[in-house]
Amino acid sequence: MYLENSYEPKDTPIHNLNPLVKFLIFLLIIFLLFLKITFLAQGVIFLILLLVIKYSDSQEWIMKHGVPSYLFLLGFLFMVNFVFMKSPGFWTENALHGYKDIFGRIGAHHTTGEDKVKHGWFFGGHLLKTSSSQHIALKSSAKCIERIIGWTSSCCSTCSTDSYTLPSTGKWRIVPINVNGDVKYTAFMPAWYTISSFQIVNTFSLANKIIIVIILSSIFTTTSPMTSFTYCLEDIFRPLSAIKLPAKLMALTVAISLRFVPSLITESFRIIRAQASRGIDYKNGKFVDKVNALRSLFIPVFVISFLKSDELAAAMTARGYRPQENRTSFRIYGVKGWELLVMFCCTLVISCLYYLHFNHYYLSSFGNAELLISIAS
Structure with a gap:
């Protein structure tokens, strides 16, 4: 699938689908992926993606390009999370207030007087715990955490006199925790080899979103000619003509x-x-040399873009093109009954996913994975 001549004419249901219907479904899925959706929602989108791959005859491209790209993303994103996200993922019991299990196996969460800190699995590192109850420290001010771990000697009004178990060596990291709009703080001392479920969950979640966008974009460009995409944009922008x-x-x-x-x-x-x-040489040399070399690329491309624009404008003028006039269309992109059915089914499923997200539903069958995506920090 290439940028130039990317359309591949085939007789498949996705190729024959109305371009406006395809584009609207594509936008609904893309907007959903920008949210912190759970693995359940990602799994449903993957099922939709599998149907799109099957009915667009794109299996060969997926095996050749999609799977290797997904494996590369997993490896790269895990290394990034391993280096920069040294946290097991924290949340509190009171933060679960308002979150509901889809099948009702856990029941509604209620706020309690004592807000206990929960965390995901991790290997390597130390939590900041009290010496007596072994509860994880949770303070409303970062200064309290700084005093406990020895970064400062000053004390705020909310500091307690509890004693804490502190390792002799290591560097602490103060972690903010969002509790129903209120920010509280704890601390974690990671090791260089710290691995946590928070890293793994974030790796899979981000890799899933990126590969879904890549595959859907590629399938859309290969199943929709540029002419149909232009008419699709006209239909989308048509309501703006009212203003x-x-x-x-x-x-x-x-x-x-x-x-x-x-x-x-x-x-x-x-x-x-x-x-x-x-x-x-564009590849070797110092950074300044590479920047200077790129000037010999950008300036000609910039000039060529203006020349091509001028040639296109002259060609359109010579053919009597007047953009303000109404034009007839050689192709009529009507909407058939089966296309309306596809649009209705996809919109219904995606709307349910939006509803589950904004009403804080999650599936407890995935364990802490759903919570690590939704509320952990």
């Missing part, structure tokens, strides 16, 4: 911009090869 905005011009501008992307990429590679033959 005197040029909807057709906006759709045309976006479509032309997308058409320019592959041609400019081709020109960029051509310029890179031409400049490399003249002795310009």
Whole structure:
């Protein structure tokens, strides 16, 4: 699947689906992925993705490009989380107030007088606990935590006189915990080899979202020609004409911009090869040298983009194109009954996922994984 000539004409249900229906479903899923959705919602989206892959005849591309990309994302994101996210993931019992298990096996959570800190599994590191009750320290002020771990000697009004067990060596990290809009603090001393379920859960969650976006975007571009996408944009922008905005011009501008992307990429590679033959090295050397070398790439591409724009404007003017006039369409993209059914089913499923997210539902069958995604910090 390439940027240039990415459309692959096939006779599949996804290819024949109305482009506006495809694009609206695509947007609904993308907006949902920007939220902190649980593994249950991600699993449902994966099922939708599998159906899209099957009925778009994209299995070969998935095995060749999708699976290796997903494995690379898992490895890369785990290394990033391993280095920068040294935390087992903390939440409190009172923070669970308002969260509900989908099948009602746990029941509703209620606030308690003493707010106890919960955390995910971890290997390596130390928690800040009291010497007597072995409860994890939870303070409303970061200064209290700083006094306990010895960063400062000053004390605030909320500091207690409890004694705490402190390791002799190591560096503490103060962790803020969101408790129903209120921020409280605890501390964790990680080791260099600290591995936690919080790292693993975040790795899989982010990798799942990225690969879903990549696959859906690739399938959309390979099953929708640019002409149909232009009409799709016109339909989306059409309500804006009620407030005197040029909807057709906006759709045309976006479509032309997308058409320019592959041609400019081709020109960029051509310029890179031409400049490399003249002795310009884009890969080796210091950072300043690489920046100076990139100037010989960006300036020609910038000039070429203006030249192509001027040529396109001259060609459209020579053909008598007037964007303010109403134009007839050679292709009619009507909506059939089965397309409305697909739109209704997908919208219903995605709306249910939005409802579960905004009403704080989770599935306790996944253990702490759902909580680590939703409320842990």
